[in-house]
Amino acid sequence: MATGQDIPPDMEPVYQYPESLTSRFTHYCPGCTHGVIHRLIAEVIDELGIRERTVGVAPVGCAVLAYDYFNLDFCEAAHGRAPAMATGIKRVSPDTVVFTYQGDGDLAAIGTAEIIHAANRGELITTIFVNNAIYGMTGGQMAPTTLPGQVTTSSPGGRDVRMAGWPIKMAELIGVLPGAAYVTRQAVLDVPGIRRAKQAIRLAFRVQLAGLGFSMVEILSTCNTNWGLSPLEALEWAKAHMVPYYPLGDTKVADAVRALMEQA
Amino acid sequence: MARELWEGNMAIAEAAVRAGLEAFFGYPITPQTEILEYLSRRLPELGRVFLQAESEVASINMVYGAACAGARVMTSSSSPGISLMQEGFSYIACSEVPAVVVNLMRGGPGLGNVAPSQGDYFQAVKMAGHGDFHPIVLAPGSIQEAIDLTILAFDLADRYRTLAMIVADGSLGQMMEPAEMPPMRPVRPPGERPPWALTGARGRLPNVITSLYLAEEDLEQVNLRLQAKLRRIAANEVRWKEYATDDAELLIVAFGTVGRICQTVVREARAKGLKAGLLRPVTLWPFPSTRIAELAARVRGMLVVEMNAGQMLEDVRLAVEARCPVRFYGRLGGMIPLPDEILPQLEAMDAEV
Amino acid sequence: MTAKGMVIIDENRCKGCGLxxxxxxxxxxxxxxGRFNTRGYRPVEITDPEACTGCAMCAIICPDVVFTVYRRRARRGQPAPPPTG
Incomplete structure (x- = not known):
């Protein structure tokens, strides 16, 4: 926030602190891209003018305290249950805009049933799914999205797919469900990717506002602390290893969503 | 309003509708599925929310969400399904949002069977989920009482911002009795949701509903507040029924369906010259401990009868504090104790105490 | 001052991640x-404010909303380029 500096009169703001974020410092590690994703969501909510009717549902995982950082009505779900909780909120308050913010353990392991059924019902909610291929908050254990061979504190020899199965591609899995109107995978690993991720988040919220069905943006993210890398190295590692396994792009764009895209 | 013939499950469902139920989320399980089926027709015709969830886990978290949004909301299930919901109960209790749950108990443990049981007393009263809390637990003994307690459950849940649970069994759920349904209460419009509800932060600071308090000092304060609330509930909301206790020398304590059966036992015992009486707890939590303690000072003995291995028995003993002998008779596995079995227990006690 | 852009750094928000x-x-x-912010991190600094173009890339990659970015209004009444994203 601008403090104590004079802004010349011919200077115009091009980036300002979003109203939909509180001023609290986040607890995220330095360089953690959760902060970027929070900011993108807040910017989209500001730009769509829906802050005063949006309700967020926080997960269990690193983003468990998301409600401290968003300047929105918020609740904290049990592990994996955010889509069910969001369903309850949206069904009794159809005029609110409801989104869940979930990590890979929350959404792709313990909460698999809830996300699949919420998507399949075409719940008018938006899910932001942060995939960093690891359990961050508990200290770096194998996630359902951990890559084959990836070393974690609970796969010390690297993920052995014969024992632990394969990483789940959630965007593809959800994309085949008829109730899902818009499903995409994005990454916040560089500036162009962050811009595209923001466009996707905006579209996902617009899909909800237009009542077209369930929308989800999977976002490839980093966990430099548990990967044992610097913040910058983590961006490069994700590009080199995650993006090839988790291809970026839309896995579901319903016809009505395509029409919506053309309107914009 | 006229008395009509109501089946227990449908009576509970319609009573919830009359109480202003805005949304029901549930999953089929015998012997309560008629509640879900009834509401799947009834709520949509009133423009209210019915959703069959993918599991009991999802049901209770949908309830949690709708409760956070400030709606009057309910789910119903039976023992195994209730076990799955316990995580949600704990979150709801800590978050202090109102919700109503119906448990039509069935034989357990495990998948057990679908016959009537009271095997979930401990679960409801002592350990409805992890952490320190109790739901308000209401145990109807007739269909009229099931209707009345369903209405009360919503009011108590709202008043104390807590979980209210109705516990009954399949026999009450599936029998028919004449009962009077109260008039329809208006549904609270979405614009009149409580000030703490998550409705979007319009013209106010954001509302946050959480059960996470990482600092020990904070969580202790939350717990102290919850405990103070539980003490308020315990002081104001204890309910029970008594039959022939004025001059009773032998007191039966039984709840729900068994309490009703024991009214017959008292009648038959009196016909044989035994001065028997009955206390039927209507709230299992808070428990009528004070009244039981008073009666313990003037009866020769108490007989606790349950459809379990002796669960409420422990609360009776805690209340009696050895002021009089306490005996137990129970049937298990979905078997219903009948007057012919219970009366000899009373007669044996009469001879021994 | 002739810089095309200007960033204001809320340095106490900075975690020094360097992105x-x-x-x-x-x-x-x-x-x-050799200097730390109130949370113990080495905060980001701007070495040459005159060179700033106001492109806002720093703000776009920043996980901690450290930057506020301004751009000099275009001449002849043309509007400034649209905000980020």
Missing amino acids: CLAVCPVHILKLAD
């Missing part, structure tokens, strides 16, 4: 030497 250093196209950001 902005890598994306700044004119390389005018660095982490402070």
Whole structure:
């Protein structure tokens, strides 16, 4: 926030602190891209003018305290249950805009049933799914999205797919469900990717506002602390290893969503 | 309003509708599925929310969400399904949002069977989920009482911002009795949701509903507040029924369906010259401990009868504090104790105490 | 002052992760030497404010909303370029 500096009169703001974020410092590690994703969501909510009717549902995982950082009505779900909780909120308050913010353990392991059924019902909610291929908050254990061979504190020899199965591609899995109107995978690993991720988040919220069905943006993210890398190295590692396994792009764009895209 | 013939499950469902139920989320399980089926027709015709969830886990978290949004909301299930919901109960209790749950108990443990049981007393009263809390637990003994307690459950849940649970069994759920349904209460419009509800932060600071308090000092304060609330509930909301206790020398304590059966036992015992009486707890939590303690000072003995291995028995003993002998008779596995079995227990006690 | 752009750094929000250093196209950001913010991190500093183009890439990559970015209004009444994203 601008403090104590004079802004010349011919200077115009091009980036300002979003109203939909509180001023609290986040607890995220330095360089953690959760902060970027929070900011993108807040910017989209500001730009769509829906802050005063949006309700967020926080997960269990690193983003468990998301409600401290968003300047929105918020609740904290049990592990994996955010889509069910969001369903309850949206069904009794159809005029609110409801989104869940979930990590890979929350959404792709313990909460698999809830996300699949919420998507399949075409719940008018938006899910932001942060995939960093690891359990961050508990200290770096194998996630359902951990890559084959990836070393974690609970796969010390690297993920052995014969024992632990394969990483789940959630965007593809959800994309085949008829109730899902818009499903995409994005990454916040560089500036162009962050811009595209923001466009996707905006579209996902617009899909909800237009009542077209369930929308989800999977976002490839980093966990430099548990990967044992610097913040910058983590961006490069994700590009080199995650993006090839988790291809970026839309896995579901319903016809009505395509029409919506053309309107914009 | 006229008395009509109501089946227990449908009576509970319609009573919830009359109480202003805005949304029901549930999953089929015998012997309560008629509640879900009834509401799947009834709520949509009133423009209210019915959703069959993918599991009991999802049901209770949908309830949690709708409760956070400030709606009057309910789910119903039976023992195994209730076990799955316990995580949600704990979150709801800590978050202090109102919700109503119906448990039509069935034989357990495990998948057990679908016959009537009271095997979930401990679960409801002592350990409805992890952490320190109790739901308000209401145990109807007739269909009229099931209707009345369903209405009360919503009011108590709202008043104390807590979980209210109705516990009954399949026999009450599936029998028919004449009962009077109260008039329809208006549904609270979405614009009149409580000030703490998550409705979007319009013209106010954001509302946050959480059960996470990482600092020990904070969580202790939350717990102290919850405990103070539980003490308020315990002081104001204890309910029970008594039959022939004025001059009773032998007191039966039984709840729900068994309490009703024991009214017959008292009648038959009196016909044989035994001065028997009955206390039927209507709230299992808070428990009528004070009244039981008073009666313990003037009866020769108490007989606790349950459809379990002796669960409420422990609360009776805690209340009696050895002021009089306490005996137990129970049937298990979905078997219903009948007057012919219970009366000899009373007669044996009469001879021994 | 002739700079095309201007960034204001809320340095106490900065965790010193350095992502902005890598994306700044004119390389005018660095982490402070021997100086720490109130949370114990070496905050980002701007070395040459005059070189700032107001591109806002630092703000776009920043996980902690450290930057507020301004751009000089275009001449002849033309509007400034649209905000980020």
